Amino acid sequence: MQAPNVPETKRIVLIAHDNKKQDLVEWVQLHKSELSRHHLYATGTTGRIVHEKTDLPVHRFLSGPLGGDQQIGAKIVEGEIDVVIFFWDPLTAQPHDPDVKALLRIAVLYNIPIANNRISADYLISSDLLSSSYKRTLIDYNTGLPIY
Known part of the structure; x- marks a missing residue:
């Protein structure tokens, strides 16, 4: 297994719970x-x-x-997503909460930058790394060692 190169043009996922869509x-x-310089993906609505x-x-995914959320998680595993912007609502129960947690877990496991609110999204989009290629480090969970 080799850690993927993250291209200059990112594949960015946009997700928002109902109370955070606006x-x-x-x-x-x-x-x-x-954002127009990158490829945008999102959940359906x-x-x-x-x-x-x-x-x-x-x-658009479902x-x-x-x-x-599961489709996006699969794309992360396949190396086809580079960034996740997910404005989630921590005060409203979601019927698909296990899927949300699984998506967050996969994003962390595969070392995908994820912003969960406006300020973290502002930090992420203003990073010089957003417009440059980047070598993502992964962990080989069998050995506990980084993969470069």
């Missing part, structure tokens, strides 16, 4: 110029709303409760 749309509008409000192209 906040995510406002954030995308604010950073539309930078979030992707539709982001596209309608910003006219940015967004590849809605989160219908399996979209």
